Amino acid sequence: MRTFLVAGAAILAALSVPWAATAKTPANTIVIAQPIDDIISLDPAEEFELSSEQENANTYDRLLSYDLQDVSKIRGLLAESWSVGADGKTYTFKLRQGLKFASGNPVTAADAAYSLQRVVILNKTPAFIITQLGFTADNVRDRIRATDASTLALETGEAYAPSFVYYLLTATVASVVDSKLAQEHEKDGDFGNGWLRLNSGGSGPYVLKSWKPRESLLLEANPNYWGEAPKTPRIFIRHVQEAATARLLLESGDVDYARSLGKDQVEALAKNPDIRIQTAPKGNLLYLGFNQAHPALKHPEVREALRWLIDYEGIRTALLGQGYTTHQTFLPNGFLGAVDDTPFHFDLDKAKDLLKQAGLPDGFSVTIDVPNVAPYPDIAQAIQASWAQAGIKLTLNQLDLKQIFTRYRAREQDIFLYFWGPDYQDPHTNAQAFAENPDNGPNTRTKTVAWRANWEIPELTARVEAAVRETDTAKRAALYQALQRDILHSSSYAFLYQTTEVVAHRAEVDGLVLGPSIDTDFWASIVKK
Template identity: 30%
Template sequence: MKKVSLVIMASLLLILSACSGGKTEQAASGGSSEPKDLVLALGSEPVSLDPQDATDGISYDATELIYDKLVTFDKDMKLVPQLAKEWTTSDDGKKMTFKLQQGAKFQDGTPVNAEAVKASFERILNKDNKLARYSLFAEFVDKVAADSEYQVSFDLKFPYAPALSTFAHPSGAIVSIKGVQDKGKNFNKQPVGSGPYQLKDWVSGDKLVLVPNNEYWGEKPKLKSITIKPIKENAARALMLETGEADVIAPVPATDIERLKGNDKVNVTVYPSNRNLYIGMNTQKAPFQDVKVRQALNYAVDKDTIVKKILLGQAQVSQAAISELTWGYSPAGAYPYDPEKAKKLLAEAGVQPGTTIKLWTPEGRYLMDRQIAEFVQANLEAIGFKVEFRKWEWGAYTQAYRDPKSGFDLFLVSWAVPSNDADAGLRPLFQTKGANNYTLLSDPKIDELLDKGMKTVNADERKKIYADALKNIKEQAPWIFLMEMKQPVGVRKNVEGVVSLNTELVDLRHAVKK
């Protein structure tokens, strides 16, 4: 018996030694399953972490990790449940009812129930709060009711075809009202949601650090932390990916895509995008009140060369004011490059050669944005303008181009459609009262069409309405219509689960670093 015991003990020691050695080798080789830190380098930093008051995609890259919504889009842009496990719409299309997941909590410990959802939407629906996304929901939501602890319903002002996809918009995120009350005006810097990650630290201009919400009700986070770093210089962002200083970068500079694809430690994926890049014009300021001038600028810009030479094919010339990936799209046709026609229209409008105009751009926010703006500057100078060029830091820029009193003439910016529907792609930008109508366009025909499109349920009828609207918008030319962007994302090969949606959201919810 003693000999048998000794043999068993010796065998156990060998097994334990082998297991210990295996663990040591695993740790030495970096194969530990312990969550790791991930660095995401973007062209700029978030403007606001209050999803109901944010309007830029970089902010949404962060808020989509901090908050949950009733429903969301998966990687294929299909609507899937999030806080709502199921929903129904009344026969008349004027009431939507959502049954909620049970057990979800905000990061401050308060429950996510029907009353919390009601309070969150009543916050954005309150015009006095002056939230940037007020009109997105106020246009179609009449009132919200908590039917029971885990059932919430929305009475709609009219049957609204894209209602469900609008609830999936990043601004449909459910915020903690306790957090709003506790943080006050600082809520945009100190957010409280119910998502898988929560804010640890934000040093403006340097980094934003998110850590796991250990009480998350859904799939647990797989990273120790996510650090978002604003790196506007294209070369610096690409170098960070190569050296491993960054695990994920977006966008990958067009000039580095092919080179990085040859790096055996990096994956580069070029995702489709419903983002349109454009140059807006102040249509209430001379000489841009004249539609001939606005059309002249469209003829003056060589968009094909921008796509081929600057973006190296990582975009396509816009054929309408929304992307072909957006529901309701139909091609209105691009303005061809015709500088002589541009000069003729300017002469007809009485614009004198040497007229000074201002062109503003961010740098690093969009793929090759400064370089595109400089090319447009040269095109406009070639038809007789004197163009004053100015680069802006993204945060300050988002305030400047939204304020007509700031003195802009032309501003380079873009518009993605997080709900993936033409209503959200057009109404905020081109309706006279649109919340994001930074060009100050006012056209009764366009107003009528966009209002009709919002209130029409039949899909075929809606498509015809938006086809007419897109033709009218092209004719009025409040933008220099440039291109539909693509989203090149670089990821280190030891990172998995990173995707970019059509809306250019870099989704890290399921990311894991090995």
């Protein structure tokens, strides 16, 4: 088992021997074990991965947030008030007074404008969340601007459901960056991106002190935080790939929290009197993505056959446990317009008939990209065995998360197994991802999940755009319900499960806040008893 030492003189003094030798984490530090090899960047204008979004949620603030128990209730964070004009396109935000970034610089409307402008101009992976409102590099400085030190004006290209716009501003990419700090570190017009990839420039409860890829993240309390000070001064996240290793570290006291645990680890830890299990429903969906660049996967009959060749309940019971509920549509339960239709189950005869209709009665060969962390290899192996009964030869390509995302975003995968976490709490986030593909060309700006699956869907794309512009809530919900049901049998995906996050922690620590999305997990309330 590897042992790790934390970088930084202050914490090295507290940890003069390796973690495994201490058998107890420092009183002023919370240690979390989880895989963090997915991190590519920590700049909120660029990052788009699970671990980086969790880090960002604790180092940056946004204009708006929402009630974690009732996501329909928008609440202010840096903004104390917000409104939309009669034209349905002009939004005004008033910022709280007296706020500071971790650097000590004041938080102003100019910082909020700069942060959104740099997202649009840099045009990194998550920029579409903001640019879909009609902002471009040419117009964004006119359409997003500070009218005074505490007032931000934002003018969208068209009128949308106001809640949609507000939810976009709760997304990670809408985090407010310290513009003075970013400009001090700007190189060759990069808006400080090179520096912010490795450092934080926010106003959240913590400040990033170090990131060592595939090893660790270290955060320290922000001395200028405007809210309640974090209860524990330091958060140290250890990259732990294996769920079994995370369990052993937790039981030995070398870590305070363990995440990304498998069914066996959770069941064993639940019997340990020194451990507590914490759960929270999430909007994450575990799914298979079928790339229609593969000749067999072009056939809708094949894609439907693959759904009928999955033993959903058997996999959930044997491999996954309480963290997963069978869910087969693209909107998670809890979202406006979500439907919970689950027609698919293992049916070999039906699958074989569909393969015959597609002209592939003897099956075909295909490869699946699978993260090399639990529970994904086990799920893929179970699917491999059931698909083999219909003559489908499934080869597993097990990769680390960074490799997985690189191939996925380049459309190099045949089939992709992972989970999708909504980018914000409006139904358009998943409808756009899974049912919109305005341009299937290689250079499109909108590289949705449908684009990554090479699924050309102009009619569905138009319906998704109509739904996001519908201001009547009941009518809007009905549009999303129809979309889900209309593509249930023909889409380029097999949705498998909606997740409930399961986290194990030592009995002497408590206070981790687990929200409904991947970027609403907060560490500032964690305390050691």
